[in-house]
Amino acid sequence: xxxxxxxxxxxxxxxxxxxxxxxxxxxxxxxxxxxxxxxxxxxxxxxxxxxxxxxxxxxxxxxxxxxxxxxxxxxxxxxxxxxxxxxxxxxxxxxxxxxxxxxxxxxxxxxxxxxxxxxxxxxxxxxxxxxxxxxxxxxxxxxxxxxxxxxxxxxxxxxxxxxxxxxxxxxxxxxxxxxxxxxxxxxxxxxxxxxxxxxxxxxxxxxxxxxxxxxxxxxxxxxxxxxxxxxxxxxxxxxxxxxxxxxxxxxxxxxxxxxxxxxxxxxxxxxxxxxxxxxxxxxxxxxxxxxxxxxxxxxxxxxxxxxxxxxxxxxxxxxx
Amino acid sequence: xxxxxxxxxxxxxxxxxxxxxxxxxxxxxxxxxxxxxxxxxxxxxxxxxxxxxxxxxxxxxxxxxxxxxxxxxxxxxxxxxxxxxxxxxxxxxxxxxxxxxxxxxxxxxxxxxxxxxxxxxxxxxxxxxxxxxxxxxxxxxxxxxxxxxxxxxxxxxxxxxxxxxxxxxxxxxxxxxxxxxxxxxxxxxxxxxxxxxxxxxxxxxxxxxxxxxxxxxxxxxxxxxxxxxxxxxxxxxxxxxxxxxxxxxxxxxxxxxxxxxxxxxxxxxxxxxxxxxxxxxxxxxxxxxxxxxxxxxxxxxxxxxxx
Numbered sequence: 001x002x003x004x005x006x007x008x009x010x011x012x013x014x015x016x017x018x019x020x021x022x023x024x025x026x027x028x029x030x031x032x033x034x035x036x037x038x039x040x041x042x043x044x045x046x047x048x049x050x051x052x053x054x055x056x057x058x059x060x061x062x063x064x065x066x067x068x069x070x071x072x073x074x075x076x077x078x079x080x081x082x083x084x085x086x087x088x089x090x091x092x093x094x095x096x097x098x099x100x101x102x103x104x105x106x107x108x109x110x111x112x113x114x115x116x117x118x119x120x121x122x123x124x125x126x127x128x129x130x131x132x133x134x135x136x137x138x139x140x141x142x143x144x145x146x147x148x149x150x151x152x153x154x155x156x157x158x159x160x161x162x163x164x165x166x167x168x169x170x171x172x173x174x175x176x177x178x179x180x181x182x183x184x185x186x187x188x189x190x191x192x193x194x195x196x197x198x199x200x201x202x203x204x205x206x207x208x209x210x211x212x213x214x215x216x217x218x219x220x221x222x223x224x225x226x227x228x229x230x231x232x233x234x235x236x237x238x239x240x241x242x243x244x245x246x247x248x249x250x251x252x253x254x255x256x257x258x259x260x261x262x263x264x265x266x267x268x269x270x271x272x273x274x275x276x277x278x279x280x281x282x283x284x285x286x287x288x289x290x291x292x293x294x295x296x297x298x299x300x301x302x303x304x305x306x307x308x309x310x311x312x313x314x315x316x317x318x319x320x
Numbered sequence: 321x322x323x324x325x326x327x328x329x330x331x332x333x334x335x336x337x338x339x340x341x342x343x344x345x346x347x348x349x350x351x352x353x354x355x356x357x358x359x360x361x362x363x364x365x366x367x368x369x370x371x372x373x374x375x376x377x378x379x380x381x382x383x384x385x386x387x388x389x390x391x392x393x394x395x396x397x398x399x400x401x402x403x404x405x406x407x408x409x410x411x412x413x414x415x416x417x418x419x420x421x422x423x424x425x426x427x428x429x430x431x432x433x434x435x436x437x438x439x440x441x442x443x444x445x446x447x448x449x450x451x452x453x454x455x456x457x458x459x460x461x462x463x464x465x466x467x468x469x470x471x472x473x474x475x476x477x478x479x480x481x482x483x484x485x486x487x488x489x490x491x492x493x494x495x496x497x498x499x500x501x502x503x504x505x506x507x508x509x510x511x512x513x514x515x516x517x518x519x520x521x522x523x524x525x526x527x528x529x530x531x532x533x534x535x536x537x538x539x540x541x542x543x544x545x546x547x548x549x550x551x552x553x554x555x556x557x558x559x560x561x562x563x564x565x566x567x568x569x570x571x572x573x574x575x576x577x578x579x580x581x582x583x584x585x586x587x588x589x590x591x592x593x594x595x596x597x598x599x600x601x602x603x604x605x606x607x608x609x610x611x612x613x614x615x616x617x618x619x620x621x622x623x624x625x626x627x
Contacts, residue, residue: 015565017615018590089412095452100490107559109453110619137411174417176489245424249332273332301410302329303427 004029004066006059011076012117014110022082024114026121029062032070036222039074039122040213042131044099044179046083046090050196051131054206058213071222074125079118079179087199089135100174102182119182126220127157128190129213130180134293136198138305139258141292142205144233145192147171150184151237158191160219162212162230164259165292165310168237197296234290234310242289242309246271246300248281256285256307258294268307271300288312321376326393327434329427337399339435344375347387350538352442352504353529354393354435354495357416358407359400360515364448367511367525368394374530375539383540390538391442396435417490419498436498444536445499446529449508451609453621457510458574458608459524462554464491464508468500471551474507476535477528478546480575481608481626485554507532512574552626558605560623564597566590568616572607572623580604584623587616603627 012024040058042051055077062069078084082092091098094111104115122128134140143165144158151168158166175181183190193209196202215230217223246252248271256268262285271281283306285291293308300306322343329337355361355368371392378384395401400409407414413428421433439445451457460481461474474482491497499506509528512521531546533539562568570585572578578601585599599622609624616622 015618017565017567017617022617095406095414096490107561109621110617113561113619135411173489173492243424245426249330251332299332299410301331301427303425303430304410305426 004063006063011121012114014114022110022114024076024079024081024118026074026076027059029059029066029069029073029075030071031066034071034222036071036220037074037125038071038213038217038220038222039076039125039128040131041076041079041122041128041179043076043078043084044080044130045097045132045135045198046080046086046088047136047198048133049084049199049201050133050206052077052084053201053203054131054209054213057206057210061210061214065225068223068225069217070224071217071220073217073222076118076122099179100177102177102179115179118179119186122179122183123186123188125188127216128180128183128188129161129193129216130190131193131195131209133196134194134198137295137297139197139294139296140194141165141259142193142195142208143167143292145169145194147175147181154184154189154191155235157189157216159233160212160216160230161191161193161233162208162215162228163193163195163233164231166233166235167241168235236310239313240287240311242285242287242311243305244268244283244286244307244309246281246283246304246306247302249301250274250280251298252283252295252300252304252306253298254294254306256291256294258291260291261289262291262309263288283307285309321372321379326438327431329431329434331399334399337431339393339396339431341438342372342375342392342394344379344390344392345384345388347389349442350385350388350390351444351446351533351536352391352393352439353446353448354396354439355448356395356401357397357447357495358414358450359397359402359404359409360406361448361450362401362515363511363513363517363522364450365395365401366517367448367509367522367529368392370522370526371529374526378539378541385537385539388538390533391438393435393439396431416495417493419493419495420502432495436495439495439499440502440504442504444538445496445504445506446532447495447506447508448525449496449510450514451510453611454613455609455611456512456518456574458606459512459521459528460510460608461528461549462508462510463506464494464496464500466497466500468503469505469507473505474551475549476532477507477509477549478531478543479509479524479528479549480547480606482549482551483554483557484551550626556627557608558603558625558627559621560584560599560602560625562587562597562599562616562618562620562622565616565618566596567614568611568622570610570612570622572610574607574610576607578604578607578625590615599623601625
C-alpha cells in the first residue's frame with residue numbers, strides 16, 4: 001500500500017464539562033534529512049471551510065509521494081474544532097474572536113491557554129501558511145494579506161503562492177492579537193491567505209492554492225516533485241482599495257462578476273425591496289479597478305459591504 | 321428631560337432601529353452614561369433606566385448643576401435583545417468592538433460612529449459593562465490605563481474596589497478606550513449581573529453613579545455612605561483556573577473574605593457524581609469574581625481574588 005501511516009499529534013487538549021476533550025491536532029509529514037518546516041494552519045473561524053479541503057489535498061498528495069519530501073510539513077486543519085463542528089465562527093461560548101486572543105497565556109481562560117499552546121507549537125516553522133475563507137457574507141479572490149511592516153519579508157514568499165492578489169494594508173493595533181502578527185513578530189514568517197467564501201468549498205481555489213503550496217515547498221528546497229507554474233499576483237502596493245458599502249437595506253442582487261474590471265460609476269448591482277418591489281439603491285463602482293471581493297449573502301443593512309475594488313495603478317493597467 | 325433619537329438605522333425586515341438618549345440639564349457636556357450594547361445586557365439597561373428615574377426627580381427639584389448636561393443611553397442594541405442574541409443579529413459582530421466607528425463602513429461600524437458622535441465632548445463617560453464569560457462580579461469600577469483618566473477619580477464612586485486595566489490590543493476598539501482617546505474621562509461600572517436583573521447590585525450601581533455625580537459637582541444629592549475605594553492594578557489580582565471539568569459548585573460568594581487554602585468550589589463528574597476536584601484559594605483576600613454556570617471546562621477562570 002502506497003503512502004505513510006498518518007502521524008497525528010495533539011497540540012492542546014482541554015477537558016470539557018461532560019465526557020469529552022477539546023483536542024487541537026496536527027498531522028506531521030516528515031521525510032529526508034532536512035529540518036525545513038512548513039506549517040499549514042486553518043480552521044480558526046468555524047464558518048470558514050476552504051482550508052479543510054486544501055489540508056486534505058496537500059496531506060493526501062504528500063502521503064502518496066512522501067519520497068519527494070525533504071523536510072517537515074505540519075498540517076493543523078482545525079484550530080477551532082468545536083466551531084467547525086457547530087457552524088460557529090468563534091469558539092462556542094466565548095465572546096472574543098479566537099484570532100484576537102493570540103498569543104494567549106498559560107494562566108488565562110481556556111481559549112488563551114489553547115492559543116498559547118498553538119503558538120508554542122508553530123514557533124520555529126520556516127514558513128507558516130494561515131488559510132482563511134472570508135465569512136459567509138463575502139467571497140474573496142485567492143489572495144494573501146500582509147501589513148506594511150511585514151511586506152519586505154513576506155512578499156517574496158507570497159509571490160510563490162499562486163494567488164491572484166497580494167493586499168498590503170496598514171497595520172492596526174487590534175490586529176496585533178492575530179495568529180499571523182504574533183508569529184511574524186516572533187520571527188516565524190506567516191502568510192495569511194483569504195480565498196472563497198464561508199461555509200463552502202471552492203475546488204478551483206483549493207487547487208490554485210495547492211499548486212502554490214507545492215511551489216513554495218519547492219522554493220524552500222523541501223519538494224523535489226513536479227510543480228505547476230504559478231501566476232504572478234497583482235500587488236496592492238501604492239494602490240488604494242475602494243469599498244462599496246450598501247446605504248440602503250434590502251436584498252442585494254449583483255450584476256457584475258467577481259474579477260471584473262470596472263469603471264467609476266459602472267452599475268454593479270441593485271439593492272431591492274421585496275415588499276414594495278422597488279430598487280432602493282442602484283449600486284455603482286466607487287473607482288476604476290478590479291472587483292476582488294463580492295457579497296454572496298443577499299440580505300443587507302445600511303453599511304453592509306458589497307464589494308471591494310482594487311484601484312488601477314497610475315499607468316492605468318494591472319501592472320504586477 | 322428630553323428624549324431624543326441619537327441614531328437610526330433602517331432594517332430590511334424590521335422597524336427602524338432608533339437609539340434613544342435621555343438628556344437632562346443644559347449647557348456644558350458633563351456626563352454620558354451608556355447601558356446595553358449587547359443583547360443580553362439587561363442589568364446594564366435596567367441600571368440606566370433607574371438613572372433616568374433618579375435624574376427626573378433631581379431635575380424636578382432643580383438639583384442638576386448649572387451649565388451641565390447629562391446624557392443617558394440605556395440600550396443601544398435592542399435589536400439583538402428582542403431576539404435573544406448577544407451580538408448584532410445579522411453578522412454577530414460586537415458593537416463594543418467597533419469604536420470609534422466609521423460612517424462609511426460596515427453596519428456596526430456605522431452604529432458605533434453614529435453613537436460615538438453623540439457621546440463625544442463629555443467630560444466624563446460611564447459605561448455599564450459586562451464580562452465576556454459567564455460569571456458575576458462584585459460591583460466595582462474600572463478604568464483602562466491609557467494615561468488620560470486619573471485612577472483616583474474612581475474613588476468618587478465609593479465602590480469597594482477601583483481596578484486599573486492595562487489595555488490589550490483587542491481593547492483598543494471599545495467605547496471606553498476610544499472615549500479616552502477623544503479626551504473623555506471614561507469608567508466602566510460592573511453591576512454584578514448581565515442577563516438577569518439583580519436589584520440589590522443595581523441599587524449599589526445607581527448609588528455609586530449618583531455619588532460620583534454628587535462628588536464631581538454634576539448634581540446635588542444624598543446617597544448612602546460608600547466605601548473608601550481601594551485602587552489596584554488588575555494584574556495584581558489572582559485568577560484561579562479550574563484544572564478539571566464537570567459540574568461546578570461554588571462554596572463562596574462575591575465579596576466574601578477568604579483565607580489561603582479555603583475551598584472555593586468543587587467539581588463533580590457529571591455522569592457518576594464522583595468528586596473530581598476541590599478548588600482552593602492560593603491566596604487570602606476578597607472574592608470579586610465567581611464563575612456561575614453549572615458546567616465548567618478545564619482551564620476556565622472560575623474565581624478572581626483581590627489579595
